[in-house]
Amino acid sequence: MGDRRSRAFLPLALFFALFVAFLYGPTLTIFILSFQGPEGGMTFPMRGLSLHWFGVLWQGLGVVDVWAAFARSLRLGLIVTVLTVVVSLMAGLAFRRRFVGSTLLFYTAIASLILPSIVVSLGIALEFRILDDFVKASGLGGAGYQSSMGLFTSALGAHLTWTLPFGMLIMFAVFNRFNPAYEEAARDLGAGPWQTLRHVVLPIIAPYLIGVALFGFTLSWDEIARTSQAIGGPNTLPLELQGLTSTVTTPAIYALGTMTTTVSFLVIGLTLGTGLYLRRRRMRGASDAGRGV
Structure with missing residues (x-):
């Protein structure tokens, strides 16, 4: 308690405070300006305090159907989340044992983190355009066939290359530290492979699976670069928001930004809360087992 802080503490604390302000200052500014009155503008000072611009947002912003775009982004984000968790879990289980070509497959799987997003999205768009040409030429699509470029085809593929x-990197790190003695004990007690996975492995790694789900949803929720080249017709909410920045000149655009940010924080809070609940439940179960309850 008697130790004095070094001279470097105050400069480092000030630098950290400036970094946090730089990181979250724009979000806080949009949040504050979205609660202006009917006469409010796009900059400070604020003119009144109300929920007027949220009402304007609820009624719609011109020809853009914001709520349809919101629903599209939500559906796409949920599907991306499920696929990311399932595929990452399966990849983590598979890579616990070495197999021929595992190193090449690993670097191929994570290569999209290194490649420019515009290149990846253009490649996906080109693949689906070739698929469209093949379907049309073969007559498989019928007379009403238009395009395979859509929300749950090319856009889904583009998001998965990002999430x-x-x-997979999270699950590889988890299984590298996973103690196989738990599985051996389960097998000694007569559990089969699926019982071991369900009752032993999954409960232990559940918090990490929640983290993977959080990554999958948040990365998909605000993805623009890859989506813009591969989605085809209907836009997701981030693309609509990007387009509205050049046409909407009222704080309604700030209300939309506040709403999307709130959804992100709600997902993060729900995920962290679920992880803490599972952790406490596991610790309570271990404590009860230790007492012989």
């Missing part, structure tokens, strides 16, 4: 590498 899967993160999920």
Whole structure:
């Protein structure tokens, strides 16, 4: 308690405070300006305090259907989350044992983190355009066939090239530190492979799976670069928001930004809360087992 802080503490603390302000200052500014009154503008000082611009947002912003774009982004984010968790878990289990070509497969899987996003998205768009040409030429699509470029085809593939590498790296790190003695004990007690996975492995790694899900949803929720080249017709919410910045000149655009940010924080809070709940439940179970309850 008697130790004095070094002379470097105050400069480092000031630098950290400036970094946090730089990181979250724009978000806080948008949040504050979205609660202006009807006469509010795009900059400070604020003119009144109300929920007027959220009401304007609820009614719609011109020809853009914001709520349809919101629903599209939400559906896409949820599907990307599920696929990211499932595929990352399967990859983590598979890479626990060495197999021929595992190193090449690993670097191929994470290569999209290194490649420019515009290159990846253009490649995906080109693949689906070639697929469209093949379907049209073969007559498989029928007379009403238009394009395979859509929300759950090319856009889904573009998002997975961004979320899967993160999920896989997390699961590889988890299983590298996973103690196989738990599985051996389960097998000694007569558990089969699926019982061991369900009752032993999954409960232990559940917090990390929640982290993978969080990565998958948040990365998909605000993805622009890869989506813009591969989605085809209907836009996701980030693309609509990007387009509205050049046409909407009222704080309604700030209200939309506040809403999307709130959704992100709600997902993060729900994920962290679920992880803490599972951790406490596991610790309570271990404590009860130790007492012989």
